[in-house]
Amino acid sequence: MVPIGRFFPDLTGPARFVHIGVPVADGPGMLTTSGTRPAPSGTTAEPGHWTLVGDDVRVPLADGSTRRYVDLDTAATSSAAPAVARAVEAFLPWYSSVHRGAGAKSQHASARYEEARGLLLQFVGADAATHQVVFPRNTTEALNILAFRLRLAPDDVVLTTAVEHHANLLPWRRHARLRTVDVGAHGTFTVDDVVAGLDASPTPRVLAVTGASNVTGWMPPLAEIAAEARRRGVLVVVDAAQLAPHRPIDITTLGVDAVALSGHKMYAPFGTGALIAPRRLFRDGEPLMVGGGAVSAVSWDEVVWSDGPEREEAGSPNVLGVVALAAAVRDMQRQGWTAIAEHEAALVAALDRELATVPGLVRLGPTGTASLLPVAAFTLPGTPHGLLAARLSAEWGVGVRSGCFCAHPYMGRLLGLSPTDVESFHDDVRAGRRDRVPGAVRASANRGTRLDDVAVLGQALRAIAATPELDRRYHLGPHGYAAPTG
Numbered sequence: 452m453v454p455i456g457r458f459f460p461d462l463t464g465p466a467r468f469v470h471i472g473v474p475v476a477d478g479p480g481m482l483t484t485s486g487t488r489p490a491p492s493g494t495t496a497e498p499g500h501w502t503l504v505g506d507d508v509r510v511p512l513a514d515g516s517t518r519r520y521v522d523l524d525t526a527a528t529s530s531a532a533p534a535v536a537r538a539v540e541a542f543l544p545w546y547s548s549v550h551r552g553a554g555a556k557s558q559h560a561s562a563r564y565e566e567a568r569g570l571l572l573q574f575v576g577a578d579a580a581t582h583q584v585v586f587p588r589n590t591t592e593a594l595n596i597l598a599f600r601l602r603l604a605p606d607d608v609v610l611t612t613a614v615e616h617h618a619n620l621l622p623w624r625r626h627a628r629l630r631t632v633d634v635g636a637h638g639t640f641t642v643d644d645v646v647a648g649l650d651a652s653p654t655p656r657v658l659a660v661t662g663a664s665n666v667t668g669w670m671p672p673l674a675e676i677a678a679e680a681r682r683r684g685v686l687v688v689v690d691a692a693q694l695a696p697h698r699p700i701d702i703t704t705l706g707v708d709a710v711a712l713s714g715h716k717m718y719a720p721f722g723t724g725a726l727i728a729p730r731r732l733f734r735d736g737e738p739l740m741v742g743g744g745a746v747s748a749v750s751w752d753e754v755v756w757s758d759g760p761e762r763e764e765a766g767s768p769n770v771l772g773v774v775a776l777a778a779a780v781r782d783m784q785r786q787g788w789t790a791i792a793e794h795e796a797a798l799v800a801a802l803d804r805e806l807a808t809v810p811g812l813v814r815l816g817p818t819g820t821a822s823l824l825p826v827a828a829f830t831l832p833g834t835p836h837g838l839l840a841a842r843l844s845a846e847w848g849v850g851v852r853s854g855c856f857c858a859h860p861y862m863g864r865l866l867g868l869s870p871t872d873v874e875s876f877h878d879d880v881r882a883g884r885r886d887r888v889p890g891a892v893r894a895s896a897n898r899g900t901r902l903d904d905v906a907v908l909g910q911a912l913r914a915i916a917a918t919p920e921l922d923r924r925y926h927l928g929p930h931g932y933a934a935p936t937g
C-alpha cells in the first residue's frame with residue numbers, strides 16, 4: 452500500500468491538512484504489480500489521454516495470467532481522477548456532520564458542502580438567484596425528487612423520448628402520463644419529432660430528455676429542442692448523467708430549466724449527484740424524503756419545513772461525496788473541454804474503425820456523426836451478449852457491459868423487437884431466465900481511455916469472432932452472466 456499523499460503533495464485543500472495513507476488501487480481481489488500510482492492529472496505520453504486512479508490495475512485472465520485492465524465500461528462508472536483522490540484524502544481528517552455541529556470540524560465540513568453548491572451552479576451556468584442545487588445520491592434520485600416536487604396531476608402529460616434511461620422514464624410515469632417521442636431504426640429523433648410531441652394536445656407540462664444516450668452515445672440537439680419547448684411554456688429537464696462528464700453544460704445557452712447528474716460517472720466515485728433546478732419549484736410543499744435536516748420546527752401537530760435545498764436533503768448529507776464531486780468538477784474545468792472533446796472525438800473514430808473490422812459484428816445506433824460520445828453498442832450474432840462480455844473479460848481483461856443497459860424501450864427499438872418479443876422477454880425475466888433475454892454489448896470510453904484500449908477491443912473481438920467454438924468453454928447461467936467452465 453502506498454500513501455497517496457506521498458505521491459500527490461500538492462493537495463488542493465488548505466495547507467494545514469494532514470496527509471494520511473489511503474490505498475487507492477490495492478482493493479481486495481485487485482492485482483497491482485508495480486505498486487506505482489498514476490501521475491497527477493495531466494496528459495500522458497499519448498496525447499489527450501488523462502491518467503485516472505487505478506490505471507495500472509491488473510486483472511486475472513482465464514489462462515492464469517494477468518493483464519492490465521482495459522476499462523471500457525466508463526459510462527456505468529468512471530474511475531476517480533487523481534485530483535479527486537487528493538481532495539478526498541485531504542478532507543478525511545476534517546469530515547464531520549454538516550449543519551449539525553458547533554465544532555470546528557463541523558463548521559469546516561458545512562462550509563465545504565455549501566461551497567460545492569456554488570461550484571455546481573457555476574458548472575452548469577446557473578444563477579443562485581433563480582436556481583438551487585440539491586445533492587441527492589445520483590441522477591436517479593435527482594429525477595425522483597424533481598418529479599415528486601412538480602406536483603404533477605395524473606392527467607398531466609410529460610413528454611419524453613424513446614432514448615431515455617429508465618431513470619428518466621419511471622419517475623415521470625409514476626406521477627403523470629408519458630407521451631414519447633419515438634426513434635427510427637438508428638435510434639435517433641429529429642427536432643420536428645419533438646415539436647409534434649409538444650404540439651399534441653394537451654400541451655405537456657414537462658419535457659424530460661437525455662443529454663446523451665448511455666446506449667449509443669447519441670447527443671440529441673438539446674438547444675433546438677429546448678427552444679421549442681420553452682416557446683410553448685414547457686419546463687425542460689435534462690438527464691445529464693452521460694453528458695456532464697463529456698461536454699460543458701450551460702443551462703442559459705441551452706435554454707433548459709433543470710439538470711440532473713451523477714458524480715460517479717464524472718470521476719468522483721463517492722455516492723453523490725446533483726439536481727440543479729429553479730428555486731420556485733421547491734418553495735412550497737413537502738419534500739420527497741422527510742426527516743431531520745428537512746425541517747426547522749416540529750411539534751405533534753405541525754411541521755415547519757426548512758427553506759432552500761436543505762428541505763430536499765433529509766438525513767445526514769454525504770459530505771465526502773460532495774467534496775469529491777466538487778473536486779471532479781474543478782478538475783474537469785482545469786483540463787479544459789476542448790482538449791477533452793478532441794480526445795473523445797478520436798476515441799469515437801477509433802471505435803468506429805475497430806468495430807467495422809470485426810466480421811459479422813452488428814452495430815446499434817448511429818455512427819459517423821459529430822453528435823456522438825465514445826459509446827458503442829453492438830452484437831455478434833451467434834454469441835449471446837453475456838457470453839461475449841465474459842470472453843472479453845476472461846481472455847482479454849476488457850471490461851464492458853452487456854444487456855439492455857437500463858434502457859429497455861430504447862433497446863427494443865434498436866434490436867427491432869416486436870411486441871411479442873417484448874412479451875417473451877418479460878416472461879423470461881419473470882421465470883428467472885435472464886440468459887434468454889435480448890441485449891447487446893456496450894463499450895464506453897472517456898478522457899481516461901487510451902486509443903490503445905480501443906485497439907485491444909478490436910483485436911479481442913476479431914479473435915473471438917474467429918473462434919466461436921471457444922464459446923463452449925463458458926457456462927451462461929440463468930442470471931445472464933457467463934463464466935469459464937474449466
Ligand SMILES: Cc1ncc(COP(=O)(O)O)c(C=O)c1O
Binds near residue numbers: 619
Ligand atoms: C443516461 C443516464 N441517465 C441516468 C442514469 C442513472 O444514473 P445513476 O445510476 O447514477 O442514478 C444513467 C446511468 O447509467 C444514465 O446513463
